[in-house]
Amino acid sequence: MTSLNDRGDVAVLGAGVAGLTAAAALAARHYQVTVYDQGEQAGRAGCSWWAGGMLAPYCEAVTAEREVLQQGRLAADWWSAHGADVWRAGTLVLAQARDRTELDDFARRSEGCQWLDAEALAAMEPDLAGRATRGLWYPDEAHVDPRQCLPALAARLEAGGVRFAFGQAVQAEDLEPRQLVDCRGLAARSVLPGLRGVRGEMLLIRSHDVRLHRPIRLLHPRMPLYLIPRRDGLIMLGATTVESDHAGPVTLRSAMELLGLAMTLHPALGEAEIVELGAGVRPAFSDHLPKLIRRGRTTFFNGLYRHGYLLSPWYAERLADQMEGTEGLVA
Ligand SMILES: Cc1cc2nc3c(=O)[nH]c(=O)nc-3n(C[C@H](O)[C@H](O)[C@H](O)COP(=O)(O)OP(=O)(O)OC[C@H]3O[C@@H](n4cnc5c(N)ncnc54)[C@H](O)[C@@H]3O)c2cc1C
Structure with missing residues (x-):
């Protein structure tokens, strides 16, 4: 040694x-x-x-290279071993009724998921009871x-x-x-050379009506949305994907689109408080x-x-x- x-x-x-x-x-x-x-x-x-x-190798692999799935699988254990508070409740993927083909397509292109009916969804996320008739659950995904x-x-x-x-x-x-x-x-x-910025906008909200237990991905043909619960009762909403290296404040359009989509998941989110808006620029090849x-x-x-x-x-x-x-x- x-x-x-x-x-x-x-x-x-x-x-x-x-x-x-x-x-x-x-x-x-x-x-x-x-x-x-x-x-x-x-x-x-x-x-x-x-x-x-999100430590979501199965969901991310739907639109990313195969390596993302192979290399991402160890992330949750690595973070646990390094002192992170890792939530291991999986990911739920939902779509509005009119976007159900998106959900079928997502299921076809991914692995590691199970179909859930309305009853199973309600058992998993009681505050979303009645909001979707079916969804996909990725039990081996996690988040920090x-x-x-x-x-x-x-x-x-x-x-x-x-x-x-x-x-x-x-x-x-x-x-x-x-x-x-x-x-x-x-x-x-x-x-x-070749490194570029991809801007991502997000919001933090606090809802007194909707409590989530795991990340929810809402598929949408133009702008998919995710909602991620945190221990402090906040929910992170994200994220835009804009070809820009501008790290400035969130635009009105992006905030409206993200919030509008969130309210399609549950109208009660309209009563949530906006706690923070912000943007980061992802470094990408x-x-x-x-x-x-x-x-x-x-x-x-x-x-x-x-x-x-x-x-x-x-x-x-x-x-x-x-x-x-x-x-x-x-x-
Ligand atoms: C909205 C959004 C949502 C995301 N969600 C997820 C997710 O759910 N799961 C996931 O895995 N990833 C997610 N990402 C991607 C992830 O955030 C990025 O891949 C990651 O943060 C990049 O990390 P980094 O350390 O390379 O860069 P950075 O976090 O930008 O760190 C670079 C650091 O270098 C420092 N620095 C720069 N220049 C100097 C200098 N000259 N001297 C000293 N210090 C310097 C900076 O201060 C900074 O702290 C998301 C990104 C965004 C924007």
């Missing part, structure tokens, strides 16, 4: 989900890790703060709250000896460790798969697109494999 001194020190740039999972995987293999972020708190300054936190799991992971890492430096933008050339892991998300665009790219002493871990929480555990472990020299590069 290599000793701690042989492994040496690693600087991780960025404390979003990529940077923190990378730090966790490297610290577990006895590297001395320092994480730098320009924000004031882990996960807070980038795209990761706005995410839904990004605003819980990232600070929790950072605190755990810090307690284990990982150092954090917040509050300043850092350039790779300012740092002197043996190895560098660049997890700056979209900020690395100028040095990573053209194939929508993450990449580990090695250049000299720097490895870039980027392009997590819609799957930061789902795929970063798998890629972080592969990154640590590479740095130990046990595996080739993932191009």
Whole structure:
């Protein structure tokens, strides 16, 4: 076994989900890790703060590459093992009566699901009783709250000896460790050809009438919607997918579309309070798969697109494999 001194020190740039999972995987293999972020708190300054936190490999694989299913399956266990409060209640996929072909099509293109009738749906989500006659349940899917799991992971890492430096933008050339892991998300665009931004808008609402127990995906031909319950009684509504790297406030159109669709799921959501609106910009390559790219002493871990929480555990472990020299590069 290599000793701690042989492994040496690693600087991780960025404390979003990529940077923190990378730090966790490297610290577990006895590297001395320092994480730098320009924000004031882990996960807070980038795209990761706005995410839904769904660990939904089966649903995502309907529109993504096959790798997403294979690599995403380990995410829930990885997050549990790293101190996250993981909800393991699966995902429900519903559609309005006029969009039932969408639901049939979704079922055909996915695996890992069961059909539920109205009675079974009502037993699972009592506040949605009578709102749908059938739906799909993906029992092996899970979710985390990004605003819980990232600070929790950072605190755990810090307690284990990982150092954090917040509050300043850092350039790779300012740092002197043996190895560098660049997890700056979209900020690395100028040095990573092909990396682009895909804007995602979301809302947090509080409903006193509708309580959910698992993420609900409402299929729709133009704009699918999901609603994700959090422990604090909030529901996250998301998300738009806009080809833009603009991280500014949510537009009126997007807010109206997301809220309008939510009310088709249950009219009582019209009485919910809007607690927060926000947008993040997902870093994406053209194939929508993450990449580990090695250049000299720097490895870039980027392009997590819609799957930061789902795929970063798998890629972080592969990154640590590479740095130990046990595996080739993932191009
Ligand atoms: C609305 C929405 C919903 C989503 N839902 C899900 C979901 O349900 N499940 C899922 O798996 N994924 C989801 N995602 C995707 C996920 O959020 C992203 O894939 C992920 O956040 C990308 O993480 P990252 O660490 O690469 O980037 P970021 O989170 O942007 O982190 C980059 C960090 O680098 C820091 N940084 C940048 N430049 C510097 C510098 N020079 N010096 C120091 N620090 C620097 C930034 O401050 C930032 O903290 C969603 C995204 C959005 C927008």
